[in-house]
Amino acid sequence: MRLSRYFLPVLKETPAEAQIVSHRYMLRAGMIKQASAGIYSWLPLGYKVLRKIENIIHEEQARAGHIPMLMPTIQSADLWRESGRYDAYGAEMLRITDRHDRDMLYTPTAEELITDIFRANVSSYRDLPLTMYQIQWKFRDEIRPRFGVMRGREFYMKDGYNFDLTKEDALHAYNRHLVSYLRTYERMGLQAIPMRADSGPIGGDDTHEFLVLAETGESEVFYDSEITELKFGDRAIDYDSVEQCQAVLEEFTSRYARTDETHDEAVFNQVPEARRRTARGIEVGQIFYFGTKYSEAMGATVSDKDGNQVPVHMGSHGIGVSRLLGAIIEASHDDRGIIWPEGVTPFHCGIVNLKTGDAEADAACDKIHAALIALGLDPLYDDTNERAGAKFATMDLIGLPWRITVGPRGLKNGVVELTSRRTGESEELPPEAAVAKIA
Ligand code: ATP
Ligand code: MG
Ligand code: MG
Numbered sequence: 001m002r003l004s005r006y007f008l009p010v011l012k013e014t015p016a017e018a019q020i021v022s023h024r025y026m027l028r029a030g031m032i033k034q035a036s037a038g039i040y041s042w043l044p045l046g047y048k049v050l051r052k053i054e055n056i057i058h059e060e061q062a063r064a065g066h067i068p069m070l071m072p073t074i075q076s077a078d079l080w081r082e083s084g085r086y087d088a089y090g091a092e093m094l095r096i097t098d099r100h101d102r103d104m105l106y107t108p109t110a111e112e113l114i115t116d117i118f119r120a121n122v123s124s125y126r127d128l129p130l131t132m133y134q135i136q137w138k139f140r141d142e143i144r145p146r147f148g149v150m151r152g153r154e155f156y157m158k159d160g161y162n163f164d165l166t167k168e169d170a171l172h173a174y175n176r177h178l179v180s181y182l183r184t185y186e187r188m189g190l191q192a193i194p195m196r197a198d199s200g201p202i203g204g205d206d207t208h209e210f211l212v213l214a215e216t217g218e219s220e221v222f223y224d225s226e227i228t229e230l231k232f233g234d235r236a237i238d239y240d241s242v243e244q245c246q247a248v249l250e251e252f253t254s255r256y257a258r259t260d261e262t263h264d265e266a267v268f269n270q271v272p273e274a275r276r277r278t279a280r281g282i283e284v285g286q287i288f289y290f291g292t293k294y295s296e297a298m299g300a301t302v303s304d305k306d307g308n309q310v311p312v313h314m315g316s317h318g319i320g321v322s323r324l325l326g327a328i329i330e331a332s333h334d335d336r337g338i339i340w341p342e343g344v345t346p347f348h349c350g351i352v353n354l355k356t357g358d359a360e361a362d363a364a365c366d367k368i369h370a371a372l373i374a375l376g377l378d379p380l381y382d383d384t385n386e387r388a389g390a391k392f393a394t395m396d397l398i399g400l401p402w403r404i405t406v407g408p409r410g411l412k413n414g415v416v417e418l419t420s421r422r423t424g425e426s427e428e429l430p431p432e433a434a435v436a437k438i439a
């Protein structure tokens with residue numbers, strides 16, 4: 001992509017309304033624009049990262065055997081009256097009346113909707129287990145939308161729902177989600193720690209939140225520092241294996257790690273003092289097992305082996321897709337801008353032409369640009385007439401992992417400069433070698 005043909009409305013000034021670094025950088029890098037309180041347009045650069053994050057989630061859900069689908073953003077209130085949540089949900093629910101005076105709402109979460117789909121179509125234990133998910137916009141009329149996409153009113157969320165015959169099967173689904181989430185966050189360059197949490201309005205027994213440690217996080221967290229040494233890595237996992245998934249759950253949840261809602265000082269004090277940590281965290285996901293709460297209220301039953309009608313065991317599992325952009329930036333930046341992890345970077349590499357208009361520099365940049373594209377990579381080529389300093393500042397701000405700097409002086413010696421955004425280290429090498437290094 002040539003920057004001269006792209007839409008990247010970079011801001012030089014720090015917007016006054018942005019209190020935290022991720023919000024500041026997302027605005028300055030032209031990734032989002034506020035449409036109204038807690039509601040954002042996703043400009044091309046932000047949209048690209050959103051799609052990358054979404055794709056990682058889809059890939060990891062597919063690996064776990066979960067099925068993608070899509071439900072509407074606007075629902076009828078009737079299903080929520082059946083579950084009893086229409087009144088219970090409170091002011092966070094955006095309620096809408098249509099022209100026929102019917103009560104509608106903008107989906108804050110979709111347990112009712114999916115349970116309705118399930119009960120209309122599934123009647124036998126033979127069709128279980130079943131886990132479906134969607135990545136769809138949600139709306140919650142948050143009392144204090146803030147920090148940009150971190151706490152929006154409209155936000156993008158992955159929500160998955162499992163239907164199982166027994167509690168044991170549903171807990172296996174829970175564990176499968178835990179494993180797939182660990183993999184998902186690691187691929188985004190994040191450490192998200194599963195912490196024991198409170199089930200809140202969804203209701204239920206087993207629940208973990210995934211928290212990214214960050215000073216600007218809204219949750220207070222307490223944990224055993226040993227937990228930060230755990231990594232899922234690229235180990236093989238058989239998602240159908242109850243034992244393997246259970247072992248991962250035990251490994252990642254046996255040490256003390258809780259949010260303020262479930263924190264227990266007496267239990268925490270059993271952790272050796274040197275390992276006790278109090279910090280702040282960003283909730284980037286949550287998994288729940290809630291048993292038959294919705295299936296009983298809404299009549300989602302199947303016939304079991306003996307022909308008895310039994311309510312299915314369910315859980316729901318969410319990832320804050322749009323919030324993740326903020327969380328990744330909070331976890332990976334410096335005072336010049338964002339540092340994208342390779343897995344989610346909007347472009348793989350930036351090309352800076354130090355002397356646009358110079359025939360040799362232009363030709364060299366064109367060649368590098370084409371070579372990277374031919375390798376299946378996605379470069380951003382700054383072919384504008386800005387001065388070099390401004391081009392560097394923009395590249396640093398938008399945080400691409402690599403920058404290739406091309407100028408007449410280097411070309412005389414047959415070299416360009418390759419710079420790593422993360423380490424700041426540069427080396428001079430022939431253009432082909434620079435391309436090969438990125439690929
Ligand atoms: P929070 O405690 O931050 O209000 P929640 O517990 O109400 O979040 P869940 O119902 O667990 O949210 O939704 C799943 C995920 O969706 C959360 O883990 C979070 O990452 C994301 N999320 C929830 N509310 C928002 C919001 N207002 N803006 C952006 N992301 C959100
Ligand atoms: Mg909330
Ligand atoms: Mg929460």
Ligand code: MG
Binds near residue numbers: 209283286
């Ligand atoms: Mg939650």
